[in-house]
Amino acid sequence: MFFHIVLERKIQLHPRHFGPHLRDKLIAKVIQEVEGTCSGRHGFVVAVTNVSDVGKGLIRDGTGFVTFPVKYDCVVFRPFRGEILESVVTMVNKMGFFAEAGPVQIFVSNHLIPDDMEFQSGDVPCYATSDGLVKIQKDSEVRLKIVGTRVDVTEIFCIGTIKDDFLGLIGDPTAGG
Amino acid sequence: MAATTTEEEDASELKLGADFEKAKCLMNSEVAVILERKYEQLQQLPDPANQVSQVFEKSLQYVKRFSRYxxxxxxxxxxxxxxxxxxxxxxxxxxxNLCPDTLEEAKALVPSLAKRSKSDDDEDGITDEKIEQMLADLATIKKFE
Known part of the structure; x- marks a missing residue:
């Protein structure tokens, strides 16, 4: 799920930037430092939307650098256990398949794929039902539930399942119930 | 190295941890509006240093693909x-985000909803009828978009 949250960060600025454009420089530095990063606690920082508050700077002894506490609003993507979301399949193999939902990777093991779907190798490996009506392959859109997250300091990785009601291939005529 | 906080998190029971309990959630369609505007702004800057991050690009592609409105x-x-x-x-x-078509689907996708709407005494304001009405309203918006 995407969230809009307020975060705080201490930004160090070289004294050469002090002048009428100090605030612009700070904003640019915040964006440069945080956008695209990932923390286990707050998830992926997608975009900074606003810098709401710049606190009083503190001169670092000996260097002349100044540290400013900066509060900013940002859009983050943070997956949660139990969350249901839609994703795009990126790779299929006999162990299961990988899918992507925005910046996060999700692995669905073959134990968490319904039993009536079998792995089929070939040019385009896929999981398909015996009648061939439902087929999950690369670029398929799949609705899945996150059953576990592994949170590192700089990365989040998820395990998902499609073995539940209303999960599986999107636009699947036989889904549901 | 799983952080201990994840043990207590469970979106199906609306347990999101202290940082996100009161945070503002965004629908994919809303994120699409925000990111597209930001992307346009970045394109107008002549500075090639303003390369968008991979996270930004992937998120933009994702929300464009999956935004319902x-x-x-x-x-x-x-x-x-x-x-x-x-x-x-x-x-x-x-x-x-998921636009469930039926009451059953909505309850399956949002278990916390099912739990609360079980009691029909309208204590916390959610009943099956209200959910159905809500889904019908959403379908109407989609139709006349």
Whole structure:
């Protein structure tokens, strides 16, 4: 799920930037430092939307650098256990398949794929039902539930399942119930 | 190295941890509006140093692919309809993202909703009828978008 949250960060600025454009420089530095990063606690920082508050700077002894506490609003993507979301399949193999939902990777093991779907190798490996009506392959859109997250300091990785009601291939005529 | 906080998190029971309990959730369609505007702004800057991050690019592709409502006005209406009922932020966004067609589907996708609507005494304001009405309203918005 995407969230809009307020975060705080201490930004160090070289004294050469002090002048009428100090605030612009700070904003640019915040964006440069945080956008695209990932923390286990707050998830992926997608975009900074606003810098709401710049606190009083503190001169670092000996260097002349100044540290400013900066509060900013940002859009983050943070997956949660139990969350249901839609994703795009990126790779299929006999162990299961990988899918992507925005910046996060999700692995669905073959134990968490319904039993009536079998792995089929070939040019385009896929999981398909015996009648061939439902087929999950690369670029398929799949609705899945996150059953576990592994949170590192700089990365989040998820395990998902499609073995539940209303999960599986999107636009699947036989889904549901 | 799983952090201990993840043990207590469970979106199906609306347990999101201290950092996100009161955070504002965004629907995919809303994120699409925000990111597209930001992307346009970046394109206008002549500075090639403003390369967008991979996270930004992937998120933009994702929300474009999965946003149910393209028109910003429709997105606003959806938010209004969903906020009329006493739903948690997280529930609002799950429904807005996945657009369940039936009451059953909605309850399966949002288990916390099912739990509360079981009692028909209308104590916390959510009944099956209200959910059905809400889904019908969303379908209407989609139709006339």
């Amino acid at each position: 393209q028109n910003p006005n429709a997105v606003k209406q959806v938010r209004e309809v969903l906020s009329r009922n006493q739903l948690a932020e997280f529930e609002v966004c799950v429904i807005g």
